[in-house]
Amino acid sequence: MSKELERIKIVPNRIEEQLEKIISENKRLRFQYASATKQVNELNEFMQIMLNMSPFGISIIQNDRFIFNNKAFSEIVGFSQKKLRNMAPEDIVFEADREHVTKSIEGAYTDHVQTFFMFRIMTKDEKIKWILGSVALIHMNEKQALLGNFVDLTEGRVMHLAYNDALTGLPNRKLMMDRMEQAIVAAKRRNEKLALLFMDLDGFKNVNDQYGHEIGDKLLIEIAGKLREVVRRENDTISRFGGDEFLILLTDIIHRDHIESIIFHLFDKFTKPISIAGTNVTNRVCFSVGVALYPEHGEDSDTLIRHADEAMYRIKKTRGKNSFLFFEPS
Incomplete structure (x- = not known):
């Protein structure tokens, strides 16, 4: 009978020890998660600053829509970053160059290589600009997207x-x-x-x-x-x-x-x-x-x-x- 009582006393002690370990591990994981979240947020902030400081126009295109545009790209085309998020790339490409741009973009999707091409855009104030563009295939939210880099050649x-x-x-x-x-x-x-x-x-x-x-x-x-x-x-x-x-x-x-x-x-x-x-x-x-x-x-x-x-x-x-x-x- 005494042995059985001892076993009963030991079980709660072990449970208490395991709970303490679980609580300790939970604290450690929560700290790591908070630290990782902070690092991700700092990295995102750094990337946003770096992209917006770039003198080159940068955009991300997914499902035939702009989902990101930096400040330089917005200035090149004359549309605000907010306005661009509701636009398709072809909306700003000069009509005579749309087929050429479409084929260049398709090459990035099919060949999975970075492509370079020159084309014209029609800006918000109806001016034509010559652009040197390059696009590369990336993945965002487990879906294909295009990262584009664009240089305004008009004033060069x-x-x-x-x-x-x-x-x-x-x-x-x-x-x-x-x-x-x-x-x-x-x-x-x-x-x-x-x-x-x-x-x-x-x-x-x-x-x-x-x-x-x-x-x-x-x-x-x-x-x-x-x-x-x-x-x-x-x-x-x-x-x-x-x-x-x-x-x-x-x-x-x-x-x-x-x-x-x-x-x-x-x-x-x-x-x-x-x-x-x-x-x-x-x-x-x-x-x-x-x-x-x-x-x-x-x-x-x-x-x-x-x-x-x-x-x-x-x-x-x-x-x-x-x-x-x-x-x-x-």
Whole structure:
């Protein structure tokens, strides 16, 4: 009987010891959990700060939606981080580049490798920007996602060399095409008109033949400077389109009178002969100008350029030398 009593006394003691061990282990685990939670929170805070301090645009895309965007990405596209979380990536990709971007993204999913690609976006204020992007496949909440890194190339030196005429510094043919596409998209949305002026120098070949190409180049530089003095609105664009050909894109046009006043201002600007710096050469500059209107004479860039060119050719063959003509169908 006494042995049985001793066994009964031992059992509660063992239970009490095990409870103490369980309580002690529970405290240890709770401390470890609190410590790990603190470390995770500190790491998350560090990652948030690091991502938002990055000069590169960073985003995470899942289920065809932005689920994270850093400050730099928001600034590149012009939309707030909150607004972006309700948008799909294709909402900001320039329409003509969407298929190219889709194929690049699909490559990251299928090949599980980081992909690099260049594309254009349409910002909130309807400006087109060139972007260098790279995406890589990651997993979040046990689901596939894409981590994207994006660099705005629009203001860079490389983009300036690629999209500006090396001689005059004016936008080149490619940049003008981009600006026209951008302007057409905006004009269509706002139900506005555009005007494209196709300008050809009269007798420029004679300058090259008589004085040489170096003098011809200096003359083109002087002409570009004077064109900038006339066409000064931010949304208008002057382009050196070819050797002695210039394009001027005028936005927000209400009346033809506005276009004609700008053309007459251009002619007046070149009334006096231009003196070539460092030489004794002076030359009178004259233009033949063809004009095409959006949407009256075309609803895409190629059509507008072709029609403005046709109008310029007609006026050059008939009157020429500081004359202009609006396109008229044959």
